[in-house]
Amino acid sequence: xxxxxxxxxxxxxxxxxxxxxxxxxxxxxxxxxxxxxxxxxxxxxxxxxxxxxxxxxxxxxxxxxxxxxxxxxxxxxxxxxxxxxxxxxxxxxxxxxxxxxxxxxxxxxxxxxxxxxxxxxxxxxxxxxxxxxxxxxxxxxxxxxxxxxxxxxxxxxxxxxxxxxxxxxxxxxxxxxxxxxxxxxxxxxxxxxx
Amino acid sequence: xxxxxxxxxxxxxxxxxxxxxxxxxxxxxxxxxxxxxxxxxxxxxxxxxxxxxxxxxxxxxxxxxxxxxxxxxxxxxxxxxxxxxxxxxxxxxxxxxxxxxxxxxxxxxxxxxxxxxxxxxxxxxxxxxxxxxxxxxxxxxxxxxxxxxxxxxxxxxxxxxxxx
Numbered sequence: 129x130x131x132x133x134x135x136x137x138x139x140x141x142x143x144x145x146x147x148x149x150x151x152x153x154x155x156x157x158x159x160x161x162x163x164x165x166x167x168x169x170x171x172x173x174x175x176x177x178x179x180x181x182x183x184x185x186x187x188x189x190x191x192x193x194x195x196x197x198x199x200x201x202x203x204x205x206x207x208x209x210x211x212x213x214x215x216x217x218x219x220x221x222x223x224x225x226x227x228x229x230x231x232x233x234x235x236x237x238x239x240x241x242x243x244x245x246x247x248x249x250x251x252x253x254x255x256x257x258x259x260x261x262x263x264x265x266x267x268x269x270x271x272x273x274x275x276x277x278x279x280x281x282x283x284x285x286x287x288x289x290x291x292x293x294x295x296x297x298x299x300x301x302x303x304x305x306x307x308x309x310x311x312x313x314x315x316x317x318x319x320x321x322x
Numbered sequence: 323x324x325x326x327x328x329x330x331x332x333x334x335x336x337x338x339x340x341x342x343x344x345x346x347x348x349x350x351x352x353x354x355x356x357x358x359x360x361x362x363x364x365x366x367x368x369x370x371x372x373x374x375x376x377x378x379x380x381x382x383x384x385x386x387x388x389x390x391x392x393x394x395x396x397x398x399x400x401x402x403x404x405x406x407x408x409x410x411x412x413x414x415x416x417x418x419x420x421x422x423x424x425x426x427x428x429x430x431x432x433x434x435x436x437x438x439x440x441x442x443x444x445x446x447x448x449x450x451x452x453x454x455x456x457x458x459x460x461x462x463x464x465x466x467x468x469x470x471x472x473x474x475x476x477x478x479x480x481x482x483x484x485x486x
Contacts, residue, residue: 129325129326129358130325130326131325131326131327131328131356131358131360132325132326132327132328133327133328133333133362134327134328134329134330134333135328135329135330135333135334136328136333139472140360142358142359142360170372170374170375171372171374171375173375173378173379175382184382184386185382187359187375187378187379187382189374189375189378192483192484193482193483195475195479195480195482195483196471196472196474196475196479197471198471198472200483203359203360203378215389216386216389219382219385219386219388219389220382220385222357222358222385223356223357223358223359305484309484312480312483312484313480316472316475316479316480317475317480319472319475320472320473320474320475
């Protein structure tokens with residue numbers, strides 16, 4: 129649900145990074161935070177456990193600049209990936225404008241990716257959204273690991289609707305901004321239709 | 323799901339109501355957030371506060387508490403109160419749509435805040451009803467051929483946002 133503020137001339141959009149546990153959602157946000165000009169970002173908030181696993185969400189507000197006289201602000205959220213946090217995960221999807229699915233390329237995590245994707249589809253439906261129509265990008269993360277499956281095989285298994293798909297290695301930034309840009313673009317394009 | 327649109331007129335009305343609430347309740351800060359974590363309006367000394375983070379955490383807090391409520395068979399918990407050593411936070415839900423947050427210290431009291439919030443809640447509910455109606459009539463107008471200000475966004479506009 130985009131928030132258009134005529135009084136402050138701002139558009140606020142919410143983007144959620146989804147995916148199985150330890151796939152690199154928080155790392156994506158961390159990289160964006162580290163590489164963004166301080167004037168364009170707010171604080172990166174992580175509600176995490178003592179062992180640095182996301183407990184509720186990470187949050188990063190980002191100013192992208194002005195379009196048609198309106199300041200565009202994106203609020204990036206991650207969900208907790210671990211299966212048993214489903215109730216929290218569902219809460220974060222509320223009012224979402226665009227979703228990034230971060231897949232873990234390692235062979236051993238294929239089932240976890242598939243399960244998480246199905247979980248995303250279900251949780252979106254419960255909020256009245258449809259993965260077929262919502263702005264959506266797939267990121268194949270951890271491409272640098274030797275155990276990574278070939279990208280085309282992952283694409284076949286995980287690509288849902290022909291969405292833009294990026295190969296990434298989040299700790300060194302490969303594919304991170306391309307992913308963000310692709311989802312932000314779709315979200316802004318949606319505004320045009322409304 | 324329809325977007326939330328805030329127009330100038332209602333924005334000023336909201337600012338007025340929460341400004342009065344701040345004075346009447348002798349609060350430090352009063353602000354309004356939508357349930358998705360976007361800040362709508364604020365009054366008070368915001369300089370020392372990271373309002374964007376506050377807004378998002380408040381919404382997360384309310385969402386988690388709503389989830390708890392449903393688990394035990396309640397519709398929602400319309401009021402949350404956090405008591406600190408110096409400052410306290412009083413959170414209440416306005417018309418099931420937006421969240422009103424009052425931060426206060428020992429110059430005020432929970433009783434006073436509760437009383438003043440109740441009064442402001444009614445006024446705010448009316449304003450948000452008006453906004454809802456406006457958004458709906460705006461939508462109908464657009465379907466009848468009026469363009470939204472964003473109908474003209476071009477690919478180039480969007481690309482320019484990402485230029486280094």
